[in-house]
Amino acid sequence: MDAKTFWKNFSLGKELNVAGGFIFNGLKAFDSLENFTQEDGIFEFFYNTSVGIERLLKVVVILIEHSDTIDQEEFERGLITHNHLDLLRRISKKHNCGLSNLHNEFLELLSNFYKTMRYDRYTLNSIHSHDKERVGLVTFLEKHLRTKIDYENMLVTPNGWRFKKFIGKVVGKISEVLYNLVESEASAQNIYTYELPSDSKASIIFLGKKYNFFDDDIVWKELIIYLINTDDRSGIFDFIREIQPLNFEPELVNEYLNVFKSDLKKHSYIYEVEEYYQDINDKKKRFEMLELLSNPNVFFNYDEDDYRCEED
Known part of the structure; x- marks a missing residue:
């Protein structure tokens, strides 16, 4: 395999994975917005989404325009742009992308x-327009x-499902x-640029075509319902029940419950947890026990009379 084919096959494949990760992070940032007062969250949405789609556009441009006869350095200089519509116009010279005015406006x-x-x-x-x-x-x-x-007013508009669904679409x-x-x-070029790791953010976007986090919310809520209501027995259940809440x-x-969908919400309860920890005598032991939970290298053996945990 020559260098240029290797570049388009493997390097651009990694770039596709990176682009999908940025797009995923952008949509997640939008999903995490509670309302539109949060300028930092809006910035995070725009930044990740703009970078992800720009990089994705450039992968397509390279696959379309690159050939053995072009000046490589001049071609690479032509990729130094942040104009999404210009990149789309280059693609549209060969393909009718089928995007509407709505998508072009975005x-x-x-x-x-x-x-x-x-x-x-x-x-x-x-200072005159600080929130463009x-x-x-x-x-x-x-x-x-x-x-x-x-x-701006007291009753701000929440970032509800209607907005999340629209941006996702x-x-x-x-x-x-x-x-x-x-x-x-x-x-068409007999290369595999489009292949993605199955457990990547990019595969969720490009292969799973998941553009919102509604299903994710269902998963953690159903798990909580199960954990609270179950009478099932296992090594890990017995271990958890030994820990004083x-x-x-x-x-x-x-x-x-919002801590399960927001890192900021997790952080907001740290001080409350620290207060509760003041009443715990052996914090080290508790930390050691908590460290075992969700550790993929720990297995909890269980039988009706005894259980133990083992770590690989």
Whole structure:
């Protein structure tokens, strides 16, 4: 295999996996938004999504445009761009991508974010419009969903399922179209750029075509229901039941559940847990016991009379 074929087969394959990871992280950032007051979360959504789709576009461009006869250095210089629509236009010279004005408008929003918005607050003039990415996102959502989003008054608009489903469909359509072009172009060249690790974020996006986290929420909620209600016996169940629970507030359980979907929510309860730990005499032993839970190298043996845990 010559160097150029190796490049398009393996290096671009890794790049495809990276691009899918960024897109996944962008959608996860949007899913984690409680409302549209959270400028840092909106920035995170735009940043990851813009980088992921840009890199995906460039994989397609390379597979379409590259040949043995072109000037390699000049070709590589032509890839130094953050204009998503320009990259799409290069692809559209060969393929009718079937993207609508809605998708083009979103790609333009990503380009504007990456080229200008992400640097705006480094300038003094930003004091006059310091939240361009939020305004851009809200304007986009209000226009296409024909709604009004409030992020300044007391009753702010929550980031509900309607918004998450819409953004998932927009990002998902773009991702699906571009991945299909990667697959078709690579297949025509008898290379395997489109292959992805089965346990990767990219495979969830490109192969699983999952663009929201509704199913993920169902999984952890069903697991909690099972764990709380089951009378099943096993080594790990007996081990967990030996650990004295902390005195969390029962009326706050519905709020506590949010820690399963948000790293920030986990962090927000650290100080509460630390307070409860003040009443624990042997913290070291408790830490050692907690460390065994979810450790893939630990197996809990069980029989009706005894159980023990073993670590590989």
